[in-house]
Amino acid sequence: MEQRCHWLFDYSRPWSCLDCHERERQIAKSRDRSSASGAGQRKRDILGYRHALSIRHESSMTGGRRFLPPRERGGFTIIELIVALVVGLIVLGSVVQMMIVQGRGYRKEREQVDVRETAREAAALLSWDLRQAAVGGSPFAVMGANTVTIRSPRGLGTICRKHPLLARYGLWKTGGNILATADDSALVYQIGRGAWTKLKITAVGTPAAMGVTACAWPGARPPDVVVEFAVNTKTDTSYIKVGAPFRNFRRVEYAEFQQNSRWWLGRKVGAAASYERLTGPLLAPGSNGLGFTYYDTLGAVTANTAAVGSVAFTLRTESYKNTTVGSTFTYQHDSVITKVAVRR
16 A cells, blocks of 8 residues: 555646646647647657557648648539539429329229219119019009119019918018018919919018918928918919919119209119119219110010010219319219110
């Protein structure tokens, strides 16, 4: 410990050496001496430690620098920056314009797909219903230039058992919605005769309530539903055999109707008070958005509801949203004409 203290006092320096200002003064003096002698480097013991530190003075660090005139220094002039900015703005404007044009093209394609899909959906629905509207010799209910009322299939099944006394029949594997309203009727296929017979449904109920509790084939499972037909005597339905196909029909009207200032294809099922919206929009009736033409079996135009052999209908669809076409902002339009032969 004594040796350490002796060493400390032997190599100690005045307290002023510890002051930062004193250190700065010493560095300044060193710079003056180095500039006078022209030497590049000096070694000096700044804090009085045994091992001095090698100091590279500012004069030695800056002495090798070569100052270039303004024209030889790297960088951009104001003119160059302005030119680059103008070129960048031109490129950016071109990209934005291209995106605007592409966006308009995409919107136009979207609306074209919309009107074509509307036309396909409406044509498929009307074709399916019109094709079966005259099955069994049934006439069209109403034939108009912009509207049509027909008997549309609503349910189906298979006759699985007869009631022993009444004109009641159990149905197996039923589908759809079988009701006994004033607008409902049925067709039952006559096995062995190859023809459909039209009947009126007067009641629909459960197997237990209608007295037909089990099907006639092995397994004796209960029918899904039991229907009763309007007949004068039981023999009026004696031709109905177990296994005969059954189809239920209901009165349906197709027409255009207006909703939210647009025209849509709609239908009324049975005694419904309002239209059910199916698809659209369509052009207004004044622009023949939906039109029907009726032909007999010889191809001549007819107004006889019982002599219809085919029906041609025209659909003029309109896009749901506006899109830019040239310099105008308008709806897209498309049309389809379909002719359907009815089955009898």
